[in-house]
Amino acid sequence: xxxxxxxxxxxxxxxxxxxxxxxxxxxxxxxxxxxxxxxxxxxxxxxxxxxxxxxxxxxxxxxxxxxxxxxxxxxxxxxxxxxxxxxxxxxxxxxxxxxxxxxxxxxxxxxxxxxxxxxxxxxxxxxxxxxxxxxxxxxxxxxxxxxxxxxxxxxxxxxxxxxxxxxxxxxxxxxxxxxxxxxxxxxxxxxxxxxxxxxxxxxxxxxxxxxxxxxxxxxxxxxxxxxxxxxxxxxxxxxxxxxxxxxxxxxxxxxxxxxxxxxxxxx
Numbered sequence: 001x002x003x004x005x006x007x008x009x010x011x012x013x014x015x016x017x018x019x020x021x022x023x024x025x026x027x028x029x030x031x032x033x034x035x036x037x038x039x040x041x042x043x044x045x046x047x048x049x050x051x052x053x054x055x056x057x058x059x060x061x062x063x064x065x066x067x068x069x070x071x072x073x074x075x076x077x078x079x080x081x082x083x084x085x086x087x088x089x090x091x092x093x094x095x096x097x098x099x100x101x102x103x104x105x106x107x108x109x110x111x112x113x114x115x116x117x118x119x120x121x122x123x124x125x126x127x128x129x130x131x132x133x134x135x136x137x138x139x140x141x142x143x144x145x146x147x148x149x150x151x152x153x154x155x156x157x158x159x160x161x162x163x164x165x166x167x168x169x170x171x172x173x174x175x176x177x178x179x180x181x182x183x184x185x186x187x188x189x190x191x192x193x194x195x196x197x198x199x200x201x202x203x204x205x206x207x208x209x210x211x212x213x214x215x216x217x218x219x220x221x222x223x224x225x226x227x228x229x230x231x232x233x234x235x236x237x238x239x240x241x242x243x244x245x246x247x248x249x250x251x252x253x254x255x256x257x258x259x260x261x262x263x264x265x266x267x
Contacts (some may be wrong), residue, residue: 008223022228029233049252057112067178146216166228
């Protein structure tokens with residue numbers, strides 16, 4: 001199942017091949033509820049062993065258009081993790097200090113340590129997406145940054161960081177529906193940003209920019225995962241399945257303790 005949503009260098013890059021309404025044949029939330037609960041327990045167990053072994057770190061990177069549910073999926077999928085070993089990072093417009101450094105600096109400084117899990121709501125990819133769409137950088141600069149990103153991600157992998165890259169794929173119609181809901185609901189109105197409506201004009205340009213980024217940075221070691229996200233329940237289920245599957249391949253073991261030595265220390 002997961003291979004249908006995995007994108008690496010062997011697969012043609014085209015977002016038109018992915019239906020944002022896809023649910024892999026499941027009829028509704030009830031069909032996956034039991035498995036979802038089981039996987040959340042699995043993830044908690046994996047986190048404990050990850051934290052104890054300190055052989056790997058985990059970075060779950062979320063990209064997507066406005067209203068794709070980046071905050072929501074972190075809340076639904078990763079909320080059960082022990083906060084001592086989990087941190088959520090969000091990337092807005094660079095501060096003055098961040099802009100004074102290279103474009104990867106602010107991401108690298110908050111990358112997870114071994115034993116820890118970190119999620120990125122948006123990421124360094126914004127520097128080849130919004131900047132490209134609005135022509136703040138030229139093609140040569142964009143291609144140079146994409147090469148730096150690929151090298152950066154390889155360096156993370158070489159140092160034991162498991163990078164899980166997820167694109168939350170929604171349709172423009174679904175996005176407009178969510179924007180309207182925010183405008184009509186007093187409890188969600190604070191989420192509304194007039195710029196969201198302006199950015200909709202560039203939808204096709206964003207899709208091309210994403211496809212270009214996928215083509216340059218989807219590798220066997222660090223693939224992308226295209227997650228249909230018009231149905232929130234399926235989005236959450238598939239994201240959790242991707243994460244548990246990736247981490248389940250790690251050989252995580254609790255540290256070996258010299259019991260006799262510890263007993264002597266107590267005595």
